[in-house]
Structures are given as C-alpha cells and as structure tokens.
Amino acid sequence: MLLANYLIPLLPLTSALSLHGLARRTHQALALRLSSPEATPASEKRSHLVSPKGGKAKRLVRKTVKKRACKAPTVPAANTTIGGGFNANPIPASSTTASPVPTSSPSPSPKPASNSGWRMTDNWSGNTFFDNWDFWSYDDPTHGTVDYQDRGQSWDQGLVSTNSKGNAVMKVDTTQHIGGRGRKAVRLHGKKVFTGGLVLMDAWHMPTGCGTWPAWWMNGPNWPYGGEIDILEGVNEFSQNQVSVHTGSGCRIPWNTNELQTGVLTTGGFDSYNCASYETANQGCGTRDLKSGQSYGKPFNDIGGGVYALLWAKNGVRVWWFPRYAIPADISAEQPNPDSWGLPVGTFVSDLCDPYKFFHDNFNIFTNTFCGDWAGADGIWNYGGFAGQDKSCAAITGYSKCDDYVRNEGSKFNDAFWEVSYVKYFTHPTLV
Numbered sequence: 001m002l003l004a005n006y007l008i009p010l011l012p013l014t015s016a017l018s019l020h021g022l023a024r025r026t027h028q029a030l031a032l033r034l035s036s037p038e039a040t041p042a043s044e045k046r047s048h049l050v051s052p053k054g055g056k057a058k059r060l061v062r063k064t065v066k067k068r069a070c071k072a073p074t075v076p077a078a079n080t081t082i083g084g085g086f087n088a089n090p091i092p093a094s095s096t097t098a099s100p101v102p103t104s105s106p107s108p109s110p111k112p113a114s115n116s117g118w119r120m121t122d123n124w125s126g127n128t129f130f131d132n133w134d135f136w137s138y139d140d141p142t143h144g145t146v147d148y149q150d151r152g153q154s155w156d157q158g159l160v161s162t163n164s165k166g167n168a169v170m171k172v173d174t175t176q177h178i179g180g181r182g183r184k185a186v187r188l189h190g191k192k193v194f195t196g197g198l199v200l201m202d203a204w205h206m207p208t209g210c211g212t213w214p215a216w217w218m219n220g221p222n223w224p225y226g227g228e229i230d231i232l233e234g235v236n237e238f239s240q241n242q243v244s245v246h247t248g249s250g251c252r253i254p255w256n257t258n259e260l261q262t263g264v265l266t267t268g269g270f271d272s273y274n275c276a277s278y279e280t281a282n283q284g285c286g287t288r289d290l291k292s293g294q295s296y297g298k299p300f301n302d303i304g305g306g307v308y309a310l311l312w313a314k315n316g317v318r319v320w321w322f323p324r325y326a327i328p329a330d331i332s333a334e335q336p337n338p339d340s341w342g343l344p345v346g347t348f349v350s351d352l353c354d355p356y357k358f359f360h361d362n363f364n365i366f367t368n369t370f371c372g373d374w375a376g377a378d379g380i381w382n383y384g385g386f387a388g389q390d391k392s393c394a395a396i397t398g399y400s401k402c403d404d405y406v407r408n409e410g411s412k413f414n415d416a417f418w419e420v421s422y423v424k425y426f427t428h429p430t431l432v
C-alpha cells in the first residue's frame with residue numbers, strides 16, 4: 001500500500017484522532033494524508049468530512065449524552081457470575097519484555113515506608129464491581145454498529161460477569177451474523193461524580209481487533225465545559241494508546257509539554273496546544289504513547305495488561321501507564337505516591353489551564369463499541385500505518401466496510417472484551 005508507506009513515519013505524530021468525536025478524527029486523518037501530494041483519495045472526502053456540521057453534530061451528541069446519563073433507566077439489581085470460564089490472560093511463557101511476568105494475579109507488595117497522603121475512598125472490584133455503574137442502553141453517541149444492553153440484559157446474556165479470578169469481564173455478543181442496531185455490548189457510566197483525585201484502573205485485558213473501539217475515559221457535564229479526559233483509547237489493531245483532553249475555550253498546554261511527559265503530542269490540522277474543542281474541530285490536546293509498545297490492544301493483552309492512573313490535582317491532569325510487570329509497589333499496596341512514578345505519559349499542567357475550572361464533576365466510562373465515527377471511518381478502516389497498526393483493516397479482514405465485517409463475523413470478536421481487576425479512587429488533603 002503506497003499510502004501506508006509514507007503514513008507510517010507521519011502518523012505517530014499526527015494521527016491525533018482520539019475521543020468520541022467524529023470531526024476531529026476524520027479531520028486529522030485527512031490532514032495527514034493531505035500533507036502528501038499523493039493523497040488524492042482523502043481529498044475527495046474532505047468536503048463532507050470536514051464540514052462545519054461536524055462540530056455542531058458533536059455538540060448535540062454531547063448534550064444528549066449528558067442528559068441521558070442523568071436519567072438512567074431503572075434496571076434490575078445486579079447479580080454476579082463466579083467462574084464464568086473466561087480465562088482471559090494469555091501470558092506468553094517467552095515474554096518479549098525483559099522483566100519477568102507474573103503468571104497469576106499480582107501478589108501483595110510490601111507497604112511503602114511512608115504514607116504519601118493519598119487515601120482510598122472507593123474500591124470497585126470483585127462481585128460488587130458492576131453495582132457501581134449505570135448501563136447505557138441508548139444508541140451509541142459515536143454511531144457505532146453496537147446494540148448496548150441494559151443491566152438485566154447484560155447479565156442474562158453473559159455480557160458481564162465476574163470470573164474465577166474475581167475480575168470483572170465485559171464482553172460482546174459473538175453470534176456470527178447480526179442485524180438491527182448492531183452487535184450487543186456494554187457501555188458503563190460510573191455512578192460516582194467527582195472533582196479532582198487519583199483514579200487507578202487495573203485491566204488484564206482490553207478489547208482489540210479490527211472494528212473495535214474501546215475506551216476508558218471520563219466526562220463532565222455540559223460538554224465540553226465540564227471537560228473530558230480520555231485515558232485509554234484507540235481503535236482496531238492499534239498498539240499505541242492515546243491520551244487526550246477536551247475542554248471549553250481558554251485551556252492550553254505549554255510549549256514544553258513534550259519535555260514533561262513520555263508521550264508525544266499529536267499534531268493535526270489545528271493548534272496542538274489548544275485543548276478547546278470548539279476551536280479545534282474537537283481535536284483537543286492529544287498525546288500518543290509511542291514508547292511503551294504495550295500500552296494498548298494486543299501487546300497490552302499479551303503481557304496481562306497493567307494499571308492506568310489518572311491524577312487530577314491542583315497542579316494539573318496527568319496520566320501514567322504501568323505494564324503488569326512494572327506496577328509500582330505503592331500502587332499494589334494501595335498507598336499510591338505519584339511523586340515516585342517518574343514522567344507521566346500525558347501531562348496537562350495547570351499553568352495555562354485551571355484543572356478545576358475546565359474540568360469538574362466527571363464520571364468514569366467504559367465503552368466498547370464497533371466501527372462508528374472513528375474505527376469505521378473510511379479514512380481509518382482503509383489505511384494502515386496508524387498507531388502501531390501496519391496493515392489496513394480492509395486488508396486484514398477482506399471487508400471494505402467495517403459495518404459489514406462487524407455484522408457478519410461474530411467469531412472474530414472473542415478478543416473484544418475487558419477484564420478489569422479494579423477501579424480505585426483516592427483523595428488527598430492538600431494536593432486535590
């Protein structure tokens with residue numbers, strides 16, 4: 001693929017397409033390809049993809065999200081399945097990594113000598129994990145080929161369960177051929193609404209494969225004014241995570257941001273340092289994890305995942321990623337000390353963006369959708385070279401449309417599941 005050849009060196013820095021917005025993703029994919037004189041296929045699509053409607057559509061979508069989230073439907077009480085037979089953690093004997101990989105759940109680590117001052121307020125795990133979430137069963141705001149199920153439906157069909165390791169599993173229907181709204185899956189909105197704090201999420205497995213679009217993220221009210229923080233997100237067979245924030249007007253990150261983080265700022269058609277959604281066709285401020293190689297998708301799953309950490313404090317918003325074999329002892333001991341973690345993957349410091357003015361009252365979200373505005377966009381599905389994915393999904397699957405693939409190849413989605421050990425919230429008397 002000619003396009004793929006020159007996209008590979010370009011895209012790691014430029015495919016900022018993140019979050020649940022259609023305008024930004026498609027726009028940036030285009031911006032990339034348009035940067036090459038050979039990129040005529042993309043330019044043909046430009047007029048409709050980069051229409052001013054994009055921003056408006058996004059705005060409406062977001063308002064709908066907010067409103068619907070507040071009037072969550074009444075659902076039956078949760079129940080739990082122990083030992084659902086979901087043996088989800090293939091850890092290869094010969095890991096590609098230098099460090100030894102544990103073959104079972106992390107064993108307790110010694111408590112750190114000093115207490116960092118962070119205090120755990122919520123521990124969502126085990127049999128009660130799903131009690132802490134509302135199940136979104138409306139249409140997907142990002143237009144995916146998905147049929148989100150409510151709590152009762154999800155339990156009854158085994159889309160959610162607790163496995164023999166005590167981990168929460170969220171999977172998708174693998175019926176070969178499906179119709180209607182799309183493939184059955186779950187989208188969870190955390191019941192806790194919070195402003196500032198430290199949130200840890202430990203996952204052993206995340207959805208991956210062509211057609212998938214998983215994310216663990218946060219959202220505030222009245223989008224984008226309550227802010228949006230995308231902690232773990234990508235599509236298809238990506239192997240590099242992207243961290244992004246999206247805000248109202250006035251939030252910027254400093255010029256030296258790349259020196260403050262291990263990730264690399266994405267660049268698109270707009271100012272990379274302006275996080276305002278409406279001024280950047282929803283590009284926001286995005287950072288791609290180019291270094292880890294295990295932060296997303298299959299490589300993530302091959303090592304048994306790890307821990308993502310979101311720090312939202314007076315001095316800004318930061319995201320760290322720790323692979324399974326390198327989870328700090330203070331995290332395992334439930335006495336996290338972010339000061340000891342080194343550079344974050346993504347840093348959105350407070351200097352030019354007050355983290356309590358541009359972000360407030362957020363809640364956690366797990367999504368697992370298919371195709372839609374990002375994974376299924378023509379400019380994504382048909383090209384390789386994105387974020388660690390060399391071949392296009394069209395080439396990998398033999399389908400020219402994501403939607404057709406998802407509707408007719410259910411057996412290919414056995415890996416489209418989350419296996420989560422916990423989500424933990426912490427607060428701090430002076431830093432938050």
Ligand SMILES: *[C@@H]1O[C@H](CO)[C@@H](O)[C@H](O)[C@H]1NC(C)=O
Nearest residue numbers: 123124125126166334421422
């Ligand atoms: C939090 O949940 C995990 C997993 O169930 C458990 O191992 C740990 O002991 C819990 N922590 C506290 C303080 O209850």
Ligand SMILES: *[C@@H]1O[C@H](CO)[C@@H](O)[C@H](O)[C@H]1NC(C)=O
Nearest residue numbers: 076078079080081155156158
């Ligand atoms: C969950 O509870 C419902 C209603 O009590 C029951 O019909 C269903 O079989 C249960 N599902 C599982 C997986 O235990």
